[in-house]
Amino acid sequence: MNEKKKNVPQLRFPGFTDAWEQRKVSELADRYDNHRVPITASERVAGGTPYYGANGIQDHVEGFTHDGEFILVAEDGANDLQNYPVQYVDGKVWVNNHAHVLQAKEETADNKFLMNALKHTNIEPYLVGGGRAKLNADVMMKIDFKVPTLPEQIQIGKFFDNLDHLITLHQRKLSDLKKLKNGLLQKMFPKNGEKYPEIRFPEFTDAWEQRKLGELGKIYTGNTPKTSDLDNWTDNKQGHIWITPTDIDKLIMSDSDRHLSEQGWSKARKIPENSVLITSIASIGKNTINAVPVAFNQQINAIVPEKNDSYFILSAMIKDTARFASVAGQTATAIINKTTFEKFQIATPSYEEQQKIGSFFKQLDDTITLHQRELDHLQLQKKALLQQMFV
Structure with missing residues (x-):
């Protein structure tokens, strides 16, 4: 090439058609770190102006400062180096002493291009410090990349x-x-x-009634076929679905990370499609409906509704997540056992x-x-x- x-x-x-050229940040932008004005949290006045610090480049809070068109680069506190905090801002902002302030030189660079170029650059080699990575101002100005x-x-x-x-x-x-x-x-x-x-x-005009989950359908607690017996499991995605709390990432599920073999399926606790699965140990209150028959582990209780609507129960449990979690009590590992689960009440029409x-x-x-x-x-x-x- x-x-x-x-x-x-x-x-x-x-x-x-021209080739891009290697340039340093110092050739493309001026640094205005004098615009960084430290202020204690107690002195900040609530208002409509975004506030930026190292983390504030990602998350706005309130404050006051100057007007302008700048690029803000986090000085420290950035843990996600794949998404190092760099942001273009235009208008009135507050900047503290944890955000570097850059402004493209009119004759050589464009602010919006420069912001994206910096985000596209691997910033890690320029950082110093241990767990709290820091981008020194002078080092930042020496970062180089190709520009058109x-x-x-x-x-x-x-x-x-x-x-x-x-x-x-x-x-x-x-x-x-x-x-x-x-x-x-x-x-x-x-x-x-x-x-x-x-x-x-x-x-609809009738009053709603308080009903126990155990009155809405059959309740099942999942189990785990012996993991040391490899014949219970398969790498084949066509195997039977076995759901754990970490699998639950959407409200209707039809797949899982691990799959059971025919042998494992025969030993698992199974439920038909359109049941409601609710995590009841540790990460309490993650809810889903299974679109296909599934098995599930012991951290999950499931309701197989009888003359009750699955999506209604799912929505009611989402609404009552905090109240449901409070039933677990203050144990080392939060747990809602099957008996307690069955007695939990929700209002139903x-x-x-x-x-x-x-x-x-x-x-x-x-x-x-x-x-x-x-x-x-x-x-x-x-x-x-x-x-x-x-x-």
Whole structure:
């Protein structure tokens, strides 16, 4: 490969053909660490202005400071080196003494391009310190990477700015949907001790009743076929599904990390599809519905509903997660045994109203899942484009 090809990205805007050049941060930006103003937490005044420190580059809090267009780079406290905190900011911000302040030189660099170039750079070789990695200001200015001409920088900067804006819109929509769901869980189920929810479908007027989980269906506690007997297990993904709490990462599940052989399946505690699985030891209150018949381990209790709606029970248990967890008590390892589980009570309406509520939350959860997938896809696209559009 000739030198010119090594110094151009895989993907670029038409009209640009020049090779990229190696440049130091000091050649591309001025440092304004004098804008870093330390202040104690007790002195911060609540307001509408974002506050940035080492972690604040990732998470906004409140404060006051100056106006401007800058790139903020964490000085220390960054543990995730794959996503080292670097952020473009525009407007009024507060910056403390744990965030370096850079501003691209107008004649050589574009702020938005420079921010993405820094995020694309492996920052680890420049860090000093032990567990709390630190990026020294002088060292930061010596970081070098390849850059194109200013017009191409501006194009790339605008492109990623638009992509980040789209990602932010999806993040906001997802956050709004989750807040909506949390609010509706509080309003479409009665408050503790009450018999009527604040909001309900108009055709239903009867009072809700307190019922034990054991009255809603059959309760099963899972088990683990002998792990030392390798014949109980298979690496074949077509094997039988065996769910543990770490597998539960979505509200409807049809797969697991480990699979049982026919022999293991014969020894396992099994439940039919459309049951409700609820973790009851250690990580209490992770809930899911199985879309296919499954086996599960002893950290999980399952409800096989009888004339009750699975998705209603799932939603009710999500709403009551904190109350359910409190039943475990203050033991070294939190546990809710089968007897206690069976006696746990939730407010329930008629089966017909359960179905209506279950269907409503199923549609809402499907919408949330769709937005999460779109957001994940956009973030993966951005990661791929950063690889292809930078040298």
